[in-house]
Amino acid sequence: MLNILLEAILAYLATVGFGVILNIPRRALTVAGWIGLAGWLVYKGFIGFHQQQQPSMAQLGLAMLMAGLVIGVLSNVAARRKHMPMILFNIPSLVPLVPGGQAYQVVRNLVMNHVDVALMYLGQVVTVAGMIALGFLLAELLARIQLRFHHLSS
Amino acid sequence: MEETELVMNTALLAGEILLENGAEIARVEDTMMRISTNEGYANANVFVLLTGITMSLPDGTATQVRPVHSRTLDLEKVDQVNTLSRQFASDEIDVPTFYQQLRQVKVAVPTFPFWLQLIAAVVVSVTLMLAFTGLHQWLVVLLTALAGATGYGVFYLINHELQIRFLSEFLAALVIGAIADAGVAWLALSRLAGDAVIIGALMPLVPGVPLMNAFRDTMAGNYLSGPARAVEAILSVCAIGLGIAIMVSLR
Numbered sequence: 001m002l003n004i005l006l007e008a009i010l011a012y013l014a015t016v017g018f019g020v021i022l023n024i025p026r027r028a029l030t031v032a033g034w035i036g037l038a039g040w041l042v043y044k045g046f047i048g049f050h051q052q053q054q055p056s057m058a059q060l061g062l063a064m065l066m067a068g069l070v071i072g073v074l075s076n077v078a079a080r081r082k083h084m085p086m087i088l089f090n091i092p093s094l095v096p097l098v099p100g101g102q103a104y105q106v107v108r109n110l111v112m113n114h115v116d117v118a119l120m121y122l123g124q125v126v127t128v129a130g131m132i133a134l135g136f137l138l139a140e141l142l143a144r145i146q147l148r149f150h151h152l153s154s
Numbered sequence: 155m156e157e158t159e160l161v162m163n164t165a166l167l168a169g170e171i172l173l174e175n176g177a178e179i180a181r182v183e184d185t186m187m188r189i190s191t192n193e194g195y196a197n198a199n200v201f202v203l204l205t206g207i208t209m210s211l212p213d214g215t216a217t218q219v220r221p222v223h224s225r226t227l228d229l230e231k232v233d234q235v236n237t238l239s240r241q242f243a244s245d246e247i248d249v250p251t252f253y254q255q256l257r258q259v260k261v262a263v264p265t266f267p268f269w270l271q272l273i274a275a276v277v278v279s280v281t282l283m284l285a286f287t288g289l290h291q292w293l294v295v296l297l298t299a300l301a302g303a304t305g306y307g308v309f310y311l312i313n314h315e316l317q318i319r320f321l322s323e324f325l326a327a328l329v330i331g332a333i334a335d336a337g338v339a340w341l342a343l344s345r346l347a348g349d350a351v352i353i354g355a356l357m358p359l360v361p362g363v364p365l366m367n368a369f370r371d372t373m374a375g376n377y378l379s380g381p382a383r384a385v386e387a388i389l390s391v392c393a394i395g396l397g398i399a400i401m402v403s404l405r
Contacts, residue, residue, distance in 0.1 A: 007285055010281040010282070010284055010285045011281070011285060013277050013281045014277065014278050014281040014282050014285070014357075016274075016277070017274040017275070017276075017277035017278035017281065017358075018274070018278050018357075018358070018360075018362065019274075020266050020270060020271060020273075020274035021271055021274050021275060021278065021306075021358055022176075022227050022228075022229045022362070022363065023227070023228045023229055023230045023264040023265060023266050023271075024229045024230060024233070025229075025230050025233045025265075026265065028233070040285075083236075083237075083240065084233055084236065085177065085181065085229075085232055085233060085236055087176070087177070087178065087229065087232070087363070087366060087367070087370075088229055088232075088233060090366065091229075091362045091363055091366045092362070094362060094366065095278070095282070095357065095360060095362060096282065096285060098357065098360050098362075100282065100286060100353050100354075100356060100357050100360070101286045101287070101353050103391070103395070104349065104352060104353045104356070104398065106395075107395045107398050107399050107402065108349070108398070108402050110399070111399045111402045111403045112402070129365075133369050136369065137373065140373070
C-alpha cells in the first residue's frame with residue numbers, strides 16, 4: 001500500500017516537473033499532476049500492483065490502452081472546464097508512461113550485439129506507444145459522441 | 155494600417171505564435187479562422203503547414219505567406235493566444251488591442267526561469283528513475299539528480315545559444331552517459347545503478363510535444379504536418395540513442 005501511494009506521488013511530481021519544463025501555465029500545473037497520477041494508477045492497476053516479474057505483452061498493452069484512455073478523457077474534461085488547450089494536460093501526464101527503460105535497453109543491447117534482446121524491447125516500445133495512442137483515439141471518440149448527444153439534447 | 159490588413163496581420167501573428175510554440179495544426183487553423191470570421195471575413199482561406207502559413211481574404215487578391223522556421227516549446231504562449239482569442243470572440247477586446255497584445259505575447263519570456271527548469275529536470279529524473287527501477291539508494295538518487303540537471307542544462311543551453319537541431323539532444327545524452335559511468339566507477343556502484351541513472355536522467359529530454367502533435371495532427375487529417383512532426387520526434391530520439399550508444403560502447 002505504501003508503495004502504491006509513494007509511486008502515485010512520484011507520478012504526480014514527474015508530471016508537474018515536465019509541465020514546468022514545457023512552461024505550461026501555473027493554473028494548469030496541479031490539474032495536469034492529478035491526471036498524470038490517475039494515468040499511472042490505472043496503468044499500475046492493470047499490470048497488477050504486486051507483480052514482481054515482467055508483465056506479459058498483452059497485459060502491458062491493455063494497461064497502456066486504459067491509461068491512455070483515462071488520460072485522454074480527463075484531459076478533455078479539464079480542457080473544457082478550464083477553457084485551456086488539451087495538450088497542456090495530456091503531454092505532461094503522459095510522461096510517467098513513456099517507455100524510457102525499454103528504449104534504453106534497445107540501444108544498450110544493440111551496442112552489445114544482442115540483437116534479439118534489442119528487438120524484444122523494441123517490440124515493447126512500439127506496443128506501449130501504439131496502445132497509448134489508441135487509448136487517446138478512444139478518448140477522442142468518446143468526446144465526439146458526448147458532444148453529439150449534447151447538441152441533440154439541447 | 156488598413157482594416158483588412160490589420161485583420162490579416164492579427165490572424166497571421168496569432169497563427170505564427172501558436173505554430174512556433176507547439177500548438178496542433180487544427181488549433182492554428184481554427185484560431186485564425188475565428189479571428190477572420192469574427193471581423194466579417196467568413197470565407198477566408200487559411201492553409202497551415204508545420205513550416206509555414208498561407209492566408210488569403212476573399213474580396214482581395216492579396217495572399218500572405220508566413221514561414222515558421224523556429225519551433226521552441228512554450229506552451230504558456232499557446233494558452234495566452236487561446237485566452238486572447240476567446241476574449242476577442244466575446245468582444246472584450248478589439249482588433250488593434252488584440253494585435254498589440256499578441257506582439258507582447260510573442261516577445262514574452264517564459265514564466266519559469268532557467269533555474270526552476272533545472273529543478274524540474276531533477277524532479278522528473280529522480281521520480282521517474284524511482285518509479286521505473288525502484289532502486290532507492292541515496293547515492294543513485296544523488297547521481298541521477300546530478301546527471302539529470304547537467305543533461306538538461308546542456309540541452310537547454312545548446313538549444314538557446316547555438317540553435318543546432320539534434321546536437322543538443324546528442325550532447326546531453328553523451329554528458330548523461332559520461333556522468334553515470336564516471337559515478338558508477340568512482341562510487342563502486344552496480345551496472346544496474348548506472349542503467350537506472352541514465353534512464354532517469356534522459357526523461358526530461360523526451361520529445362513529448364512533437365510526439366503528441368504527430369499523433370493529433372495525423373488523426374486530424376494533416377498528413378503532411380503530422381508525419382513531419384513524427385520525423386522530428388524520431389530524429390530527437392535517435393540523437394539521444396546515438397549519444398547513449400557511444401557512451402555504452404566505451405564502457
